[in-house]
Amino acid sequence: MLGPVSITFPGDAGFAALTTYARSDSAVSSEALAAKSAAERLMASNEGSQVLFGDQSTVISQLWTLAQDCSQPDWDGAGASAIDMAAIYNAENVIRALPANIPMPELAPEPDGAVSLDWIQSRHRIFSISVSASPRLAYAWLDGSDRGHGVAWFDGNSVPERIIEGIRGIFHHGNITLRPSLRCR
Amino acid sequence: MATLPSGLPCVVDDEESLARFLVHRDQFSASIPKPSAFLPNRNDRETSVFRHGREPLEQLWAIGSAAASGRNIYGAAIIKAHAVRATGLTIDADEPPPRHAAIRNWSWNDADSILQKAQQKEKALVLASQSELVLC
Numbered sequence: 091m092l093g094p095v096s097i098t099f100p101g102d103a104g105f106a107a108l109t110t111y112a113r114s115d116s117a118v119s120s121e122a123l124a125a126k127s128a129a130e131r132l133m134a135s136n137e138g139s140q141v142l143f144g145d146q147s148t149v150i151s152q153l154w155t156l157a158q159d160c161s162q163p164d165w166d167g168a169g170a171s172a173i174d175m176a177a178i179y180n181a182e183n184v185i186r187a188l189p190a191n192i193p194m195p196e197l198a199p200e201p202d203g204a205v206s207l208d209w210i211q212s213r214h215r216i217f218s219i220s221v222s223a224s225p226r227l228a229y230a231w232l233d234g235s236d237r238g239h240g241v242a243w244f245d246g247n248s249v250p251e252r253i254i255e256g257i258r259g260i261f262h263h264g265n266i267t268l269r270p271s272l273r274c275r
Numbered sequence: 276m277a278t279l280p281s282g283l284p285c286v287v288d289d290e291e292s293l294a295r296f297l298v299h300r301d302q303f304s305a306s307i308p309k310p311s312a313f314l315p316n317r318n319d320r321e322t323s324v325f326r327h328g329r330e331p332l333e334q335l336w337a338i339g340s341a342a343a344s345g346r347n348i349y350g351a352a353i354i355k356a357h358a359v360r361a362t363g364l365t366i367d368a369d370e371p372p373p374r375h376a377a378i379r380n381w382s383w384n385d386a387d388s389i390l391q392k393a394q395q396k397e398k399a400l401v402l403a404s405q406s407e408l409v410l411c
Contacts, residue, residue, distance in 0.1 A: 156301055166298050167346045169318050198301045198311040204392070206311040213307045213404045220392045228393035230310075232400040239393035 145194040149185055152197055153178060153205070160199040171203035176223035180244070181205040184221055187249045192257055195219075209257050217260045219253065231256050281373035283326055287366045289357035292328030293376060295406075296339040297349045308352035308406050310399035315381045322378040326368070329353050329409050336411060338374060350410035358405040362398045 159165065160173040184207065185194070195207035204222040220228040227250070230239040242250035277285045287293075295312060297303050302312040315322045325338050339348040356366050359378055369377040382394035 152301075159299065159301075167342070167344050168323055169316050171317070196301075196304055196309065198309040199299055200311045200392075201314055202317045202392070206309065206396075208304070208309055208311075210304045210307065210309070216310065216400050216404065218310050218396055218400060220389075220396055222389070222392070224389055226389040228389045228396060230393055230396035230400050232397075232404055237397055237400065239397040241389050241393050 146185060146188075149194045149197065150182055153181055153185070156197055156199055156205070165199070166201060168201070170199070170201040173199055173205065174203040174223050177204050177221055180223065180225070180246075181207065181221040183246050184219070184227070184244060184249060187244075187247055189249075189254060192254060193261065209260055211260050215260045217253075217257045227253065229253055229256065231260065233260060279368055279370045279373075281326075281370055283368065283374060285368055287326065287356050287368055287376055289355070289360065291326055291356045292353050293324040293356060293359065293366070293378075294327045294335060294338070295322065295324050295352040295354070296342055297351060298343055298346050300349055303350060303352070303408055303410070306408060308350075308403050308408050310396060310403040312352055313378075313399040313402040314395055315378070319377075320379070320381060320383060322381075324366075324376050324378060326374045326376050329407065332409075335409070341372065342375075348411055350408060352403070352406040353409055354402060354406040359402065362401050364398060 157173050157175065157178045160170070163172045164170060165172065181197075188194070193209060195209050198206040198208060200206050200220060202222070204220045207219045207221060209217040214232060214234055217231045218229065222228075225244050225246070227242050227244050228239070229242065231237060240252070242253055244250065279285055295308070297308060297312055302309055313322055323342075325342065327335055327338055329335065335351060336348065339351060359366055363380065364378050365380040367377050367379060369375050381398070382391055384391035384394070
């Protein structure tokens with residue numbers, strides 16, 4: 091019976107070696123096949139993290155651009171409030187607290203100075219959170235003919251589970267890992 | 276039938292199209308306007324729209340440019356009046372400026388502004404889903 095296979099590859103050179111190992115066709119023994127399989131899983135995990143963290147950085151960068159764009163009152167020409175910097179910090183914390191298998195949101199300014207985080211799967215499947223200076227998050231969803239709203243407390247570290255479940259529901263349960271971020275313009 | 280200075284009827288018909296102009300690039304997604312584009316201004320508690328459909332485009336953008344007071348217009352969300360009314364919101368003609376109307380009757384809860392936002396957002400999601408996105 092096979093025991094656990096441990097693979098340690100330090101630094102970039104190790105990652106390159108891991109890549110080569112995972113993609114090689116030379117494994118013949120059962121131990122070698124197990125090691126190759128483990129390397130492939132590590133590669134997939136690493137690539138997933140790169141995609142997700144890359145998306146997170148991009149969205150946070152977009153958040154700060156939005157803050158700058160809407161930093162003055164009346165940014166919409168209709169009397170909107172300037173984006174509240176406390177809302178920006180809260181929104182950044184929410185984005186950072188999203189589990190890795192949740193797609194990154196699109197962003198939008200709101201006329202009262204809050205920031206909207208939107209997950210738009212299609213025109214009839216949308217989940218949206220309003221992040222203000224308050225630790226309470228206003229959210230609403232549209233899922234075909236089903237819709238609703240709610241308020242949940244954000245502790246700054248973990249996004250409330252009912253919000254996470256709501257977002258997952260919009261993208262169909264269990265089929266969102268490595269889904270690319272929806273593009274923000 | 277009573278008419279306004281623009282020549283439009285005083286009452287907005289269910290089949291009329293309404294244009295909500297988009298003045299920020301984050302107010303729309305790849306295919307639809309984002310819900311926040313429809314949220315009401317908290318000063319007057321209403322969402323400003325214009326009684327105009329997609330065509331003619333030149334006239335749509337001319338109205339938008341005048342309404343935006345020199346700001347850049349990225350596009351418009353076009354929605355039928357009956358779709359707005361189906362959410363429980365109301366539409367009132369509100370000239371001047373010509374063709375202007377206001378979406379009113381948004382939930383307002385001075386005791387809990389976060390719950391109020393959640394209620395408004397639910398309706399804004401419906402409006403976004405029922406809208407056609409027209410980009411400049």
